[in-house]
Amino acid sequence: MSMATSPHTTLFQTRTTPFRFSSPRPISFKPTSIKCATQLHTQSPPLTHSQDRVFNFAAGPATLPENVLLRAQSELYNWRGCGMSVMEMSHRGKEFLSIIQKAESDLRALLQIPPEYSVLFLQGGATSQFAAVPLNLCSPNDTVDYVVTGSWSDKAAKEAQKYCKPNVIWSGKSEKYTKIPAFGDLQQNPGSAYLHICANETIHGVEFKEYPVAQSGVLVADMSSNFCSKPVDVSKFGVIYAGAQKNVGPSGVTIVIIRKDLIGKAQGVTPVMFDYKIHDENNSLYNTPPCYGIYVCGLVFEDLLEQGGLGEVEKKNKKKAEILYSAIDGSKGFYRCPVEKSVRSLMNVPFTLEKSELEGEFIKEAAKEKMVQLKGHRSVGGMRASIYNAMSLAGVEKLVAFMKDFQAKHA
Amino acid sequence: MSMATSPHTTLFQTRTTPFRFSSPRPISFKPTSIKCATQLHTQSPPLTHSQDRVFNFAAGPATLPENVLLRAQSELYNWRGCGMSVMEMSHRGKEFLSIIQKAESDLRALLQIPPEYSVLFLQGGATSQFAAVPLNLCSPNDTVDYVVTGSWSDKAAKEAQKYCKPNVIWSGKSEKYTKIPAFGDLQQNPGSAYLHICANETIHGVEFKEYPVAQSGVLVADMSSNFCSKPVDVSKFGVIYAGAQKNVGPSGVTIVIIRKDLIGKAQGVTPVMFDYKIHDENNSLYNTPPCYGIYVCGLVFEDLLEQGGLGEVEKKNKKKAEILYSAIDGSKGFYRCPVEKSVRSLMNVPFTLEKSELEGEFIKEAAKEKMVQLKGHRSVGGMRASIYNAMSLAGVEKLVAFMKDFQAKHA
Numbered sequence: 001m002s003m004a005t006s007p008h009t010t011l012f013q014t015r016t017t018p019f020r021f022s023s024p025r026p027i028s029f030k031p032t033s034i035k036c037a038t039q040l041h042t043q044s045p046p047l048t049h050s051q052d053r054v055f056n057f058a059a060g061p062a063t064l065p066e067n068v069l070l071r072a073q074s075e076l077y078n079w080r081g082c083g084m085s086v087m088e089m090s091h092r093g094k095e096f097l098s099i100i101q102k103a104e105s106d107l108r109a110l111l112q113i114p115p116e117y118s119v120l121f122l123q124g125g126a127t128s129q130f131a132a133v134p135l136n137l138c139s140p141n142d143t144v145d146y147v148v149t150g151s152w153s154d155k156a157a158k159e160a161q162k163y164c165k166p167n168v169i170w171s172g173k174s175e176k177y178t179k180i181p182a183f184g185d186l187q188q189n190p191g192s193a194y195l196h197i198c199a200n201e202t203i204h205g206v207e208f209k210e211y212p213v214a215q216s217g218v219l220v221a222d223m224s225s226n227f228c229s230k231p232v233d234v235s236k237f238g239v240i241y242a243g244a245q246k247n248v249g250p251s252g253v254t255i256v257i258i259r260k261d262l263i264g265k266a267q268g269v270t271p272v273m274f275d276y277k278i279h280d281e282n283n284s285l286y287n288t289p290p291c292y293g294i295y296v297c298g299l300v301f302e303d304l305l306e307q308g309g310l311g312e313v314e315k316k317n318k319k320k321a322e323i324l325y326s327a328i329d330g331s332k333g334f335y336r337c338p339v340e341k342s343v344r345s346l347m348n349v350p351f352t353l354e355k356s357e358l359e360g361e362f363i364k365e366a367a368k369e370k371m372v373q374l375k376g377h378r379s380v381g382g383m384r385a386s387i388y389n390a391m392s393l394a395g396v397e398k399l400v401a402f403m404k405d406f407q408a409k410h411a
Numbered sequence: 412m413s414m415a416t417s418p419h420t421t422l423f424q425t426r427t428t429p430f431r432f433s434s435p436r437p438i439s440f441k442p443t444s445i446k447c448a449t450q451l452h453t454q455s456p457p458l459t460h461s462q463d464r465v466f467n468f469a470a471g472p473a474t475l476p477e478n479v480l481l482r483a484q485s486e487l488y489n490w491r492g493c494g495m496s497v498m499e500m501s502h503r504g505k506e507f508l509s510i511i512q513k514a515e516s517d518l519r520a521l522l523q524i525p526p527e528y529s530v531l532f533l534q535g536g537a538t539s540q541f542a543a544v545p546l547n548l549c550s551p552n553d554t555v556d557y558v559v560t561g562s563w564s565d566k567a568a569k570e571a572q573k574y575c576k577p578n579v580i581w582s583g584k585s586e587k588y589t590k591i592p593a594f595g596d597l598q599q600n601p602g603s604a605y606l607h608i609c610a611n612e613t614i615h616g617v618e619f620k621e622y623p624v625a626q627s628g629v630l631v632a633d634m635s636s637n638f639c640s641k642p643v644d645v646s647k648f649g650v651i652y653a654g655a656q657k658n659v660g661p662s663g664v665t666i667v668i669i670r671k672d673l674i675g676k677a678q679g680v681t682p683v684m685f686d687y688k689i690h691d692e693n694n695s696l697y698n699t700p701p702c703y704g705i706y707v708c709g710l711v712f713e714d715l716l717e718q719g720g721l722g723e724v725e726k727k728n729k730k731k732a733e734i735l736y737s738a739i740d741g742s743k744g745f746y747r748c749p750v751e752k753s754v755r756s757l758m759n760v761p762f763t764l765e766k767s768e769l770e771g772e773f774i775k776e777a778a779k780e781k782m783v784q785l786k787g788h789r790s791v792g793g794m795r796a797s798i799y800n801a802m803s804l805a806g807v808e809k810l811v812a813f814m815k816d817f818q819a820k821h822a
Contacts, residue, residue, distance in 0.1 A: 054494030061702055069496050073487040073585055075479050083465030083781060085480050087661040087707065090469040090784055119536040123534040123663060124684050127698040131682035162680055200569040245699055252534060252663045252701030269573055269680045271542035273535050290663030290701060291472055296498065370494065373501050377696040 055395040058373035059202050059348060059386040060246040062227065068390075069298045071164065086295045091288050099291075100284065103298030110301055110310055113234050113257060120256040121284040123293050126152065128254065129241040130159035132274040133220055137239070138164045138193035145169045145192045147212070150177040150201025151264045151379060152222060157196070163267065164193070176380075177204040180343040188215040194238060195219050200226035200345050202246070203377040205337070205384070207345035211236055218262065226347050227255070228304060229389055230314035238262050246347070247389045249297035252290045304389070313389055314346075315376045320387050320396040321346040327400040334407045352382035358410055359383065365406060371399055436534060460497065466806040469784035470613050470759060470797040471636065471657040479710045479801075495666035497706045502699050510702075511695065514709030521715055524645050524668060531667040531687065532695040532705050537635045537649060539665065540652040541570035543685040544631055547677045549575045549604035556580045556603045558623070561588040561612025563633060568607070574678065575604070587791075589614040591754040599626040605649060606630050611756050613657070614788040616748070616795070618756035622647055629673065637758050638666070640800055641725035646651070649673050657758070657802045660708035663701045724800055725757075731798050731807040732757040736810040745818045763793035770794065771822055776817060780800070782810055 079086050082095050089096040104119050113119060122128070126224065133156075137258055138144055142164045146157035148171040160166040167189055170181045181318040188195060195214035200207040202225040213220060218238025227242035234240065239258045245251035258276055266275045278286045307313055323346060328351050330333040337351045353359050359382065366374050376382040467474040490497050493506050500507040508564060515530050524530060533539070544567075549555055553575045557568035559582040571577040578600055581592040599606060606625035611618040613636040629649025638653035646653065650669045656662035669687055677686045689697045718724055736755060739746040739762050748755065748762045764770050770793065777785050787793040798807055 052492075052494055053489065056495050056499055058499070058504070061501060061699065062498055063499050064496065069488050069498070073484055076484040076487055078464065081463075083463055083783070084467050085475065087480070088467055088469070088474050090471055090472060093469070093661065093784065123536070123701075124539075124768075125534070125698045128535075128682065128684045133638070135682075149820075159683055233802045243699065250701075250703045251502065251699040252704055271539065271546075271569055271682070271685065273539045273542065274682065288472065288654065288662040290534075290661075290704070292661045292703065293663055293701070372494075373504065 006161045052370075054370040055398060056280070056372055056397075057385045057387070057391070057399070059377070059384060060243070060388075061251050062246055062386055062388050063129075063390045063395075064249070064296075065300065066388045068296065068303055071299055072296055087292045089291060091285055091291055095233050096291055099295050099298055100289070103294055103301060106298065106301035106305055107228075107255070110228060110232055110304055111257070112231060116260050117234060118256075118258050118260050118263065118276075118280045120254055120258065120279045121289055121297075122254045122273075122279060123252060123290055124273075125243045125254055126222050126241060127155070127159075128154040128274065129256065131163065132256075132270075132276070133194070133196070133239060133241070134160040134163035134166070135210045135270040135274055136276050137220070137262060139267065140164060142193045143167060143189050143191055144217070145186075145188050145195045145214075147186065147195070147197045148172065148287065149198060149206050149208075150204040150379075152201055152203070152353075153196070153198035153226070156198065156222060160196075163269075166196075167192075172206070176338065177201060177206060180206060180208055180340075183210075183212040186212060190216055193217045196221075198222040198224075200224075200347055202348050202386075203350075203380060203384075205339050205345040205348040205350040206343050207347065209343060212345050214238075217260070225386075225388075226345070228301075228310060228313070229317050229347055231310045231385070244293065244297050246386075250293050253293035253297055255297075296390055316393065317346045317387070317389065318392055320391065321332065321349065323400055324349050324385060324387065324396055327403055331403070331407055334411060335403060347388055348384055348386045350376055350380065350382060350384045352376075355399060355410065356382075360407075362406055366399070366402055369398070371402065374399075439499065450457070457551055459692045460789055461780070465781040465783050466802070466809060467783055468796045468798070468802070468806075468810070470788070470795060471654070471799075471800050472662050473657055474799055474801045474806075475660070475707075476714050476801045477642050477710065479705065479707065482710055498703045500702060502696055502702055510706050510709055511700070514712060516707055517709065517712035517716055518639075518666070521639060521712055521721055522643060522668070524647055527671055528645060529667075529669050529671050529674065529687075531690045532700055532708075533665045533667055533684075533690060534663060535684075536654045536662070536665055537633050537652060538566070538570075540633065540667065541567040541723065542574065543667075543681075543687070544605070544607070544650060544652070545571040545574035545577070546681040546685055547687045548629075548631070548673060551575060552676065553604045554578060554600050554602055555628070556597075556599050556606045556625075558585040558597065558608045559583065559605070560591055560609055560617050560619075561615040562788075563612055563614070563635070564607070564609035567609065567633060571607075574680075577607075578603070579797055585618070587749065588617060589750045590610060591617060591619055591751075594621075594623040597623060601627055604628040607632075609633040609635075611635075611758055613759050613797075614761075614791060614795075616750050616759040616761040617754050620754060626647075629670070636797075636799075637756070639712075639721060640758055642721045650705055655704065656709050657797075659711045661704050664704040664708055666708075701748065727804065728757045728800065731802065731804055733758065734811055735760050735796060735798065740812055742814070742818055745822060746814060748787055754803070758799055759795055759797045761786075761787055761791065761793060761795045766821065767793075769817075773817055777810070777813055780809070780813060780814065782806075785810075 032275045048358045091296050144166050146166050146168050148154050148168050157166050172179050194217040199221045220239045224243040228247045241256045244253040263280050328337045333354050374383050376384040469752050488821050555577050557579050559565050559579050583590050605628040610632045631650045635654040636657045639658045652667045654666040674691050675688045739748045746762050746763050785794050787795040
C-alpha cells in the first residue's frame with residue numbers, strides 16, 4: 001500500500017482497508033489522508049471501550065497494576081516518541097539501555113541492594129536457577145543444604161542432585177507442607193556451600209517470616225512469589241532469585257541478586273547462559289535479553305516506588321491477608337486454611353471447604369461475579385487466592401464478602 | 412483510589428489524578444464518573460498522536476509489522492473482553508491455552524511442519540540451544556560436525572565442546588566469513604551425531620541457499636535470523652531452532668522444531684529447562700513460558716498467513732534484497748558488500764564505504780531521515796541494513812535513494 005515515487009523524500013502512505021481483527025468487535029481505521037513526507041504516519045486504532053477488568057487471583061502470571069498496563073498500552077506502538085516499540089529496540093541501543101538501567105536502579109532503590117551485589121535480568125524462570133545455583137556456587141563433590149517447605153523447594157533440591165550433593169535437612173512433606181521449621185532445629189552440615197530456602201511456597205501458602213543464618217556458606221532464597229512484596233535485608237543472602245510473573249512483571253524475566261564475590265566459579269559443564277559471570281560482565285546483555293518484559297518490570301518498580309516503597313506495600317499486603325485469613329478462621333469451619341498460623345503467606349492463601357462437594361460451585365459462582373482463577377493447584381486441590389501486590393484491597397474485600405454470602409447460602 | 416462500601420456488589424472506582432508519565436508530553440486522564448458496579452471500569456489514556464515511525468534496520472530485536480503492533484496495543488489492557496491482559500493470564504487458563512495452541516497451529520501451517528515434529532516455545536535464545544542441542548542429541552564421547560560460517564556458528568561449536576566432541580569441518584574465518592562451502596567439499600565424520608549449520612549469519616550476512624545432507628546423524632540448523640523468511644522443507648532437518656526477535660516476535664521466545672524420535676536422550680547433566688523431553692511432554696508448559704512473547708509471535712504468524720504464506724513473503728524479501736544489493740554493486744565501488752554473491756543474505760546486508768571516514772556521517776545523516784540502526788556489528792564495523800520480513804519495500808527504497816544521494820554528495 002506504499003510506494004516510492006522519487007528518491008528519498010517522497011513516500012506515499014495511505015490506508016483504506018479496514019484493520020484486520022479476529023476479535024468479535026472489528027475496529028475500522030479512519031483512512032488517513034495521503035501524505036508526502038519522509039515520515040510514515042499511521043493511525044492507531046481506537047482502544048476498545050470494553051475495559052471491564054476481572055479480579056484475577058491467579059498464582060502467576062498474575063494481575064498487574066492497572067496504571068502499569070495502561071501506560072504500557074499507551075507506549076506500545078511508539079515509545080516516548082522514539083518511533084518504535086520497545087519490542088523493536090536493539091538491546092544495545094540507547095533507548096533500551098536507558099530502560100534496563102532505570103529498571104535496575106529502581107529495583108536497587110526498592111530493596112536497598114548493597115553495591116557489592118549484582119542484579120541480573122535473565123530468562124528461564126526459577127526452574128533455571130534450580131540448576132544455575134549449584135552450577136555456580138559449588139563443585140560436584142560439595143555438600144549443600146536444602147530446607148524443603150513445599151513443591152518448589154522440593155524441585156530445587158532434586159535438580160541440585162545433578163550438580164552436587166544436596167542434603168534435605170528438613171522437609172515439611174509428612175505434614176503436607178503446612179509448616180516452617182524452628183531454625184534451632186535445623187541440623188546444617190558443616191562445610192555446606194549454601195543453605196537453600198524457598199521464601200514463599202506458591203502452592204502451599206507457607207512463607208518464611210524471618211530467615212535462618214547459614215552456618216556454613218551462604219543463604220540462597222527462591223523469592224519468586226514474594227519478591228518485592230515487603231522489605232528484605234539483602235545483605236543476609238548470598239543469592240536471591242525470582243521469576244517476575246508474580247509481583248513485578250510478565251513471565252519470561254528472572255531476576256538474580258548475587259553477592260559479587262560468589263561470581264566466577266561455575267562448573268565446567270555450566271551452559272554459558274547459566275553462568276552468572278558472563279551475565280554480570282555483560283550487564284545482562286551477553287545475548288538478547290527479554291527486553292519487553294524487563295521494560296514492564298521497570299514500570300512496576302516505578303509504581304512501587306511511587307506507592308512509597310516496599311514498607312508501604314507490605315502494609316497493604318498485610319491488611320489484605322488479614323481480612324482474608326480472618327474470614328476463613330471466623331467461618332466456624334466452613335472454610336479452612338491448613339497452614340500453621342505464624343507462617344501463613346501474605347501472597348498465596350490456600351483454603352478448603354468443609355463441604356468439599358461445594359468447591360466446584362464456589363468457583364463457578366465466584367467467576368460469575370468476575371473473580372477468577374480461585375482453583376487450588378492441581379497437586380493439592382481446594383481453593384487458592386493469590387493476592388499479590390497488584391491485587392487491590394477492594395478485590396480481597398469483594399472475595400470476603402462473596403465467601404460470607406456463599407456460606408450463608410450453604411451453611 | 413477504590414474502596415468497598417458494602418458486601419460484594421458495590422465498588423467505588425474513581426480516578427481524578429493525572430496519569431503519571433515521564434514522557435515529555437504528559438497525557439491526562441479525563442476523570443471518569445463514579446460508578447457503582449460489580450465491574451471495575453477504567454478509562455484508557457488516549458494514544459499519543461505522535462505516531463511517526465522510524466525505519467528501523469536493527470539486526471534484532473527488529474522492526475515488527477505495524478498492524479501487529481497496533482493490534483497488540485489495542486488488546487494489551489483487556490484481551491478480547493476477557494477482563495485481563497495477556498501478561499496477566501495464568502499459563503494454564505483457557506485463554507492462554509487458546510493463544511499458544513493457535514500460535515503453534517499457525518506456525519505449523521506456515522512451515523508445513525510434518526506431524527512427526529514437535530514445536531516447542533522456550534526461553535534463553537539460540538545461545539541456550541548451543542548447549543541444549545548437544546546435551547539432547549549426543550553423549551559426551553560422541554563426535555559432531557560443525558560448519559562455521561560466521562560468529563554464531565562459531566559460538567555454537569565452542570559451547571558444544573562442553574558436552575561432546577565437535578569437529579569444525581569447515582570454517583570461513585580466514586576469508587572473514589564471506590562464503591558458504593560447496594557441500595561436496597565437506598569432510599563429514601562417519602558416526603557424527605549431527606551436522607550443525609547456521610542458516611543465516613546475522614553479523615556477516617552469509618546465508619545458506621540450499622542445505623547440505625548429513626552423511627551421519629541429522630542436520631541441525633540455527634535459523635534465528637531467517638526463520639519464517641521463506642519456505643523451508645522441515646523434513647530435511649532433525650532440529651531447527653530460532654530466537655524470535657528477528658522475523659517473528661519480541662526477544663525472549665525461542666522456537667525449537669524437533670523430530671520426535673530425537674527426543675528423550677538427554678545427558679544426565681542436562682538442566683531440566685534444557686531437556687526437550689520435559690517441554691515436549693508438557694506442551695511447552697512445564698514451567699511458566701514467556702506468555703506475552705508467544706502471544707505476539709502468534710499475531711505475527713497470523714499476519715504472515717494473511718500475506719499469503721512464506722512463498723509470498725520470500726518474493727517480497729527477494730525484491731527488497733535485490734534493490735539494495737544492486738545499489739551497492741552499482742555504486743562503482745563507493746559502497747561494497749564483501750559477501751560472495753551467491754550466498755548473500757536476504758535478511759542482513761553488510762556493506763562498507765570505500766571512504767571509510769564517511770561512515771559516521773552516513774549513519775548520522777541517515778538517522779536524520781529516520782533510518783536508524785544502520786551501524787555494523789562492533790566486531791566487523793562498517794554498515795549493516797537488516798531487512799527482515801517486517802521491513803517494508805518503501806523502507807529499503809528510501810535507504811537506496813539516500814545512499815545514492817549520499818554518494819552524489821561525496822563522490
